[in-house]
Amino acid sequence: MAQIRELLDQSQEQQTREQLDFLLTAAKAKLDTFVTEINDIYRFPEKQEGIQVVGNRAVASYKEYRADVSQGVDSQISELIDKFFSGTEEGIKNGFVDIIKVGLQTILGNESAGEQEQHFFCIVPNGLVITRMDVKCWRYNYSSTGIIGKVKNAFCFYTSLATVNLKSLTPEEIVFFYQQLIGPDIDKIKEFIEKLKELYGFLKDKSPEEVHAMHLKQVRGLGRLNSDE
Template sequence: MGAAISAVYASISDVDEQERQRARQDLEVLQRAVEYKLDQFDSKITEMFLNPEAMSRTQVPGLRALRKSRYTSVGVKGTKIVSSALEGILSTTSAGEHEEQRFFVYVQYNAIIRLDVMLWRWNFTGKGFSDKYENAFGYLICTSVVDVSALKTAEFVYLISEYAGDSDEEVVKYVKAMEDIYNRSRKLKQSQQRLSQLEDYQY
């Protein structure tokens, strides 16, 4: 998906001083632009975690971040960026800013997962800013778990059915298995909490 900005920094160490200074200035501007957009999206996700009740009026909110992944790159003229999953925003050649924000709610590892994805790209036109770089690109991906109790019954049934299939028997079977996992996990957590409290009391 293009050269990571940190890698591009390393690759320009052997060029002449004037070219190196110009390239570094271009890269610094690109870095700030991409990081600014990703920081904005990151703040939006944080706001969801801090105010889940407000978010729940329009979306299914996650509890808190389990994983976050951030990446920034620049596209060097003459190279191609290829990815079927992100083809829309990566293949666009029109000049200017292109941004896409999506979230997905699905079942994974017997839990309801929310995946937030933000893609940002800026395509340059002509000369003036840089004769070498043609675009800047960055993405931020955040994975969080959804509180099952916050889901409406119809929403829960839809997600479980989407995961387990259209067979009523299979859906019921999976719901029972999921219920057993949650009950066992809840008991284990309570047992660990009591043990921790006992250890704190002893010390």
């Protein structure tokens, strides 16, 4: 599985270089389209809120394009999910990974000439917040390997992570998401939500600068504790 830019740099034939350059441009254009489509979901939530749970804005993202893809992408995206959802239970993360693997097998296992595109998203509790992760994939298969040297296909994907505004959720949805994290224990869920309300109430009147200063103070305090050890 080689990156398109690497193939372009290694190619010696002018015609192949021109074709690979065209492929590189097409993959970048598709990634730009993916970024715009996901950002539009954040930018115009009122168009989606009656249909799906929408994130506020991206807090983390990753994009990549490759050539000659057959396998291995699902494990790479799995690693991204593991990093993005560091505060999420393993069972929840594994469930989302399994969904993505099934979807990717559909697009990666399809040898038909032409393009395929897929979009996955999942809403999961991530530590103290509820988050939404989107994954958009695109693959183009060539009818033969002689079109661009030995390249059989082009593939790109974009992932984006966003927090979800609790005010946009129904009580049933809040209970549904947090019971995945805590379990079906009413008292524990109530206690957890009460603590969240207390935290949000504390942060409500704080400016971004004050919150940032509090974070720095905490980080420096942890640094001193680690140095004392």
